[in-house]
Amino acid sequence: MRVHVDVEKCTGHARCWSVAPEVYELDDLGYNVTAVKDVPPGLEDLARKGALACPEQAITVEE
Amino acid sequence: MGESTRTPELDFDVYATQTMTANNAAWDEVRTTCPVAWTPHNGGHWVISGYEEVAEAFRDWEVFSSARTDPARSSITISGSRFPLLVPEELDPPAWHGYRRVLAAMLSPQAAERLRPRARYWARTCIDGMIEAGRGELVSELIFPVPAAVTLEWLGFPESDWTTFSHAFHDAAAFPHDTPEYHAAAAATVDVMRRVTEEVEARWSDDRGDGLSAIVHAEVEGERITQEMAERMTFMTIGGGVDTTSALTSAALLHLHQHPEDRARLLAEPDLWDPATEEFLRVYPPARTHARTIAHDTEFAGCPMKAGDRVLLSEISSGRDPDAFPDADRFVIDRFPNRHLAFGAGIHRCPGSHLARITFHEVMHEVLERIPDYRIVDAEVVEYPNWSMIGGWAKLPAEFTPGPRLGD
Ligand code: HEM
Ligand code: SF4
Numbered sequence: 001m002r003v004h005v006d007v008e009k010c011t012g013h014a015r016c017w018s019v020a021p022e023v024y025e026l027d028d029l030g031y032n033v034t035a036v037k038d039v040p041p042g043l044e045d046l047a048r049k050g051a052l053a054c055p056e057q058a059i060t061v062e063e
Numbered sequence: 064m065g066e067s068t069r070t071p072e073l074d075f076d077v078y079a080t081q082t083m084t085a086n087n088a089a090w091d092e093v094r095t096t097c098p099v100a101w102t103p104h105n106g107g108h109w110v111i112s113g114y115e116e117v118a119e120a121f122r123d124w125e126v127f128s129s130a131r132t133d134p135a136r137s138s139i140t141i142s143g144s145r146f147p148l149l150v151p152e153e154l155d156p157p158a159w160h161g162y163r164r165v166l167a168a169m170l171s172p173q174a175a176e177r178l179r180p181r182a183r184y185w186a187r188t189c190i191d192g193m194i195e196a197g198r199g200e201l202v203s204e205l206i207f208p209v210p211a212a213v214t215l216e217w218l219g220f221p222e223s224d225w226t227t228f229s230h231a232f233h234d235a236a237a238f239p240h241d242t243p244e245y246h247a248a249a250a251a252t253v254d255v256m257r258r259v260t261e262e263v264e265a266r267w268s269d270d271r272g273d274g275l276s277a278i279v280h281a282e283v284e285g286e287r288i289t290q291e292m293a294e295r296m297t298f299m300t301i302g303g304g305v306d307t308t309s310a311l312t313s314a315a316l317l318h319l320h321q322h323p324e325d326r327a328r329l330l331a332e333p334d335l336w337d338p339a340t341e342e343f344l345r346v347y348p349p350a351r352t353h354a355r356t357i358a359h360d361t362e363f364a365g366c367p368m369k370a371g372d373r374v375l376l377s378e379i380s381s382g383r384d385p386d387a388f389p390d391a392d393r394f395v396i397d398r399f400p401n402r403h404l405a406f407g408a409g410i411h412r413c414p415g416s417h418l419a420r421i422t423f424h425e426v427m428h429e430v431l432e433r434i435p436d437y438r439i440v441d442a443e444v445v446e447y448p449n450w451s452m453i454g455g456w457a458k459l460p461a462e463f464t465p466g467p468r469l470g471d
Contacts, residue, residue: 011410011412012167012414014172014416014417026172028168028173029167029168029171030414030417049399053400053401054402055118055404055408055412056122
């Protein structure tokens with residue numbers, strides 16, 4: 001599984017990181033810097049939850 | 064350009080209702096009739112009330128501008144409150160960017176986390192003040208002082224300013240513009256600005272390591288911030304910080320009094336705090352509306368909007384839209400996903416959201432740990448007199464089993 005974060009859409013709500021800190025990483029202003037990431041095995045549910053939590057719908061999950 | 068070009072037209076006055084229930088019902092009617100419409104009230108403006116439409120307008124800053132058009136009046140309240148320029152909220156890019164960066168760094172999730180112990184300290188101290196008596200007025204003794212103390216201590220204002228500041232912002236937001244309370248608050252705002260100027264000047268060549276110093280010594284696009292912009296940004300940070308978090312806390316404490324089943328679940332399952340906090344924000348958004356000005360002629364959701372038209376975006380209505388939230392009428396403590404717009408969306412999204420959630424959580428946690436059986440005296444509850452912009456409760460007298468002070 002892979003996650004894609006559209007950094008143009010990200011406005012720093014940090015909800016993805018609150019729900020799934022193991023998957024999503026923030027810069028020091030609180031914006032998502034993950035861009036594209038292979039989700040480590042076992043973290044798929046968290047990755048999906050983090051994407052669903054994003055108010056800007058900036059995260060897409062590639063199953 | 065006649066009014067008739069602006070359709071559909073509704074008869075909606077956002078100031079007409081005086082209670083939360085009535086204001087929510089008015090929004091439900093507007094949204095079900097038409098999620099985007101024109102109203103002739105309050106100078107004439109568009110009303111955007113559907114979830115998708117509100118989110119889209121918040122994100123499209125090039126059309127839905129936040130910039131001031133009248134130097135004396137705020138562009139982000141529909142009635143044009145007389146505030147100093149709100150920085151960064153009333154700036155559009157590119158000017159917005161540099162100021163936003165300064166505050167985003169100061170209020171990032173990591174920075175906000177460092178203030179958690181102070182939020183806990185002030186929540187504990189305020190509960191100490193009531194707990195032996197077994198009764199207290201929760202708004203003035205706890206809900207209101209804690210966010211004010213956290214924000215103003217962090218910025219570096221002396222304790223002697225805290226009450227004046229928080230009352231000025233509260234009354235300016237809570238009272239309609241034709242009331243004596245609003246006029247008194249507008250006058251008090253002048254005093255707040257004078258104190259802001261004094262404290263900014265005191266730090267101009269003296270970095271004291273506090274929040275004010277971070278603002279005063281900030282660089283914006285490679286240049287040192289000007290004194291005027293430092294003062295405006297300080298004013299905005301106080302305004303954003305003091306009356307919004309308290310409105311949310313008041314709503315949540317009243318809700319848990321009215322819904323014992325939700326109180327019991329939070330006591331038994333602390334993991335519910337994260338989804339519950341988002342649900343409190345959705346159902347009781349402290350900032351209920353924000354205004355914008357159309358930057359250039361456009362068509363939005365089939366409506367012809369003209370440059371200069373005023374627009375009201377409804378956070379409260381967006382959260383009540385059943386197309387976005389199944390069972391929107393119900394408070395669902397573990398609702399997920401919950402992409403409410405209580406902190407806005409797009410570039411101006413609230414940078415204080417991380418600190419707000421932390422302060423809220425520390426106050427709620429302290430209440431449920433130390434006075435878990437608190438009961439609010441229903442007959443003495445007082446709502447904010449107006450729910451057009453900021454909504455919350457002004458008085459929540461409560462009784463509970465007395466307990467010991469914890470001290471420092
Ligand atoms: C529950 C508490 C809070 C709520 C519901 C809230 C809500 C909002 C909303 C909806 C916006 C967007 C306004 C717009 O688009 O015009 C906003 C912006 C802002 N808020 Fe908050 N806020 C809260 C707490 C705070 C706190 C604690 C601070 C600071 C310590 C703060 C500082 C700001 C600032 C500076 C902006 C302007 C950001 C920009 O223009 O880029 N807020 N807030
Ligand atoms: S929740 Fe969305 S907007 Fe917020 S930091 Fe994560 S990706 Fe960005």
